[in-house]
Amino acid sequence: MFLKKSFWKVSIAVLALGVPSANLWAKGSNELLYTEPFDLAAGGTSLTRASQEGIVFANPALLPLGGAWIRWLGFQAGFMLDRGLAQSAQGGDIGSAAGTGDSDFVDELFSKSLHFGQTATLSFLNQNFAVSVFDRVEVDVAGERFGDSGLPSVNFGVEAYGGILTSYALRPVRWFSLGLTAKHLYASEPQIKVPLTDQEKIRQLSSNTDELKDEIALNQGTGSDLGMLFLWQGHHVDLSMGLKVEDVGGTRFTGDQKAFPQTYNAGFGLAVHGTKEVLHLSLDYRDIGNAYEEKTFKKVYLGARFMLRNMFGIACGLYQGIPTAGVRMDLVLFKLGLTAYGRELGTYPGDKQRNMVMLYTSFGF
Incomplete structure (x- = not known):
């Protein structure tokens, strides 16, 4: 293990808080609850082209496209880790401090963050109907030299989402398709700040997780998304425009929680293709009405994907102004990929x- 024991104790405690008491939760970003990893490599663009189960989360109007009646049936799992943390793991920098005490571990947090997580999906998609069960958990731990009280603190942030989504889509004419997604979600985004002077709280987070589990309250909500796709298809060039109303009317949660606000999203795509190769360029602009009150750089997504022989893919883009890149190999029943990306928290x-x-x-077809 390349992380010291005290970090993993804290991480387990934070994951136990991944579905926290109600007063700790509020969604704060226009980002999708789940973005398929290859789409993430393409800058997170997904309104005019999405991969596998990513269609359900991005734009259900994409379902009727393509020749195969079954678009995807399978399971996919991903594991993410801070690149600096991964390098420290390879070099043994963090592991070498494992026996030097908690103070050295805290000192590390003031110079670098610790971010890691996982995703998993089980999905079935055909040209008109889809269902996907998913979960995504990300943990962020960082030191802050001057917290809200003016004292140093350790900040724990968790994004924990899960649920089931079902979609239905129609393509009444060649150039237009319409899709609707219904979703039942579990959501949690706690932000916990612990002053370094609060040794009792730190010990509690480090070891006494059973007591904290008793305080967990699950935030559940139901909502819907409406997607549209306008498509002009040529022999070798396609143009597309995707529109989506996300969280129609607001997705409200139990416990008198804040809703996920209704947002409006638009995307534009250009595809140059042969019989088995395709280059797709895309631009997405999310939250046109600024419901989340974020700066423009957080709402613009740019991406490019190239598929060779429908088996090997490479992608690159800009996600919140941060470069992304990735590769993917599609075999008969097995897929493997690697994505490098960044997020601005x-x-x-x-x-x-x-x-x-x-x-x-992923495993499936």
Whole structure:
């Protein structure tokens, strides 16, 4: 193990808080609850082209496209880790401090963040109907030299989502398709700040997880998304425009929680293709009405995908202004991919940027 024991104790406690008491939760970003990893490599663009189960989360109007009646049936799992943390693991930098005490571990948090997580989906998609069960958990741990009280603190952030989504789509004419997604969600985004002077709280987070589990309250909500796709198809060039109303009317949660607000999203795509190769360029603009009150750089997504012989794919893009890249190999029943990307957890570029790498695999057809 390359992380010291005290970190894993804290991480387990934070994951136990992944579905926290109600007063700790509020969604704060226009980002999708789940983005398929290859789409993430393409800058997170997905309104005019999405991969596998990513269609259900991105734009259900994409379902009727393609020749195969069964678009995807299978399981996919991914694991993400902060790139700096991965390098420290390979070099043994963090592991070498394992026996030097908690103070050295805390000192590490003031110079670098710790970010890791996992995703998993089980999905079935055909040209008109889809269902996907998913979960995504990400944990972020970082030191802050001057917290809200003016004292140093350790900040624990968790994004924990799960649920089931079902979609239905129609393509009444060649150039237009319409899709609707119904979703039942479990959501949690706690932000916990622990002053370094609060040794009792730190010990509690480190070891006494059973007591904290008793305080967990599950935030559940139901909602829907409406998607549209306008498509002009040529012999070798396709143009597309995707529109989506996400969380129609607001997705409300139990416990008198804040809703996921209704947002409007638009995307544009250009595809140049042969019989088995395709290059797709895309631009997405999310939350046109600024319901989340985020800066423009967090709402613009750019991406490019190239598929060779329908088996090997490479992708690159910009996600919140941060470069992304990835590769993917599609075999008969097995897929393997690697994605490098970044997210800005703060309010301006470079505020709390996290650079991650994700390894993922799937089984299905």
